[in-house]
Amino acid sequence: MPDGRQLSESVASHVREAIMVGDLPGHGYLRTEHLAAELGVSATPVREALMILQGEGAIRWEPRRGYRVLPLTPGDVEDLFGVQAYVAGELAARAAALLDQDAVAGLRAAQEQLVDAAARGEAERVERLNHEVHRTINRAGGTGRLTALLRQTVSYVPRHYYARVQGWERASVHDHDDVLDALAAGDRESARAAMARHVRHIGVLLDAHLRERGAYRRGSL
Amino acid sequence: MPDGRQLSESVASHVREAIMVGDLPGHGYLRTEHLAAELGVSATPVREALMILQGEGAIRWEPRRGYRVLPLTPGDVEDLFGVQAYVAGELAARAAALLDQDAVAGLRAAQEQLVDAAARGEAERVERLNHEVHRTINRAGGTGRLTALLRQTVSYVPRHYYARVQGWERASVHDHDDVLDALAAGDRESARAAMARHVRHIGVLLDAHLRERGAYRRGSL
DNA sequence: GCCGCGAGGATTCTATGGAAAGTAGGCTGT
């Protein structure tokens, strides 16, 4: 529970991760006061955090009843990465038309550092650089609501969680090259396809990881 | 400001609509106490409502600063309907494989009533039946997070707003037939394509409407 | 004239208290 600047967001992150890892009983109610006591805060920020999570689709709010945990099923993971692939592909396509050579060179440099960090096994640095690469592409492609939507499809899995996923670093090292090549060539459709492929790839890896860890509790599978 | 069962949701709807219509100054800050006084409620539910809207991407929360309105640009409308078309298409494809003949017959009946209501100019009834048709298809296709995501891409425009959009009723009368035919035939890809086409069609109509009404304030166009 | 700085005011944010609603368990009447 790393105290962010705001208690609401801090609590939201905590609960998000707990749901992701499977610590919370699927389909069970979330009691605000219990959470508040457990985290050492008041009920108000807890309530606000649960509102945020409700907006993200992680929990369901039933008026005057409480907040119910919506367990993550294998189908959900596939679905979310499908949307993520669509949106990220679209943004990459736009970035291909907008990024100049300097920007692409900057991406190449970041990617080189990423490869280096992966070779040294510096997980945290890999994660940071990966985030930087993606953010640069996405911010180039648009600053409006499409990126907000993308953030949401991404938010349900904590950033630092990827480090535990088997094969994730290799995928980031390998897949990014195709994307950068397409961006350098200014080829919209290739960029779209490469990015979509990359995202789907990550989705498959995450799905396999979750199955192995048994994080799917009451999933349909 | 129709009092829903919960003040948070009630306030959220109010602000959502105000943003949509353009009553709120784009890029301006939203003061919680002003809103609270205006709506006759306390600051707490207002804050929660703004948290929800932040999750939907309608406003941006800057910690310790406040909530900033993100104006809707023409590009945003196009983007959101693009995602909506993708998701709704996917759900329609699944529905095609899952709905039996009875269910399709029920949809046909609802659609007939919709056509009838449109011919009589009963706007509210058209809107209700349209919602019913779409919800039936979407709920058949999945109850997980994909539908939650769809809800979100839909939520930024109030349901009853469509009645004001020129040509919307005609589109609902015409486009739905293609979708229902595909569902009846159990043809996944046709259903996907027809639904996606329908959603894009609505998006074009809404965009034209907003341009005409000058609802785009500081849009890029 | 311009930059840094500090006091005042405004606003967000969290905690606490009380009211409303929902739930569970036992009791009574048939």
Added chain:
DNA sequence: ACAGCCTACTTTCCATAGAATCCTCGCGGC
């Protein structure tokens, strides 16, 4: 014995107040 109601407890939900933070504006120094 079973169904329906009633009471007590739990929990959500909203309002209010105080603490922390940020912006604004004016003053002094360079």
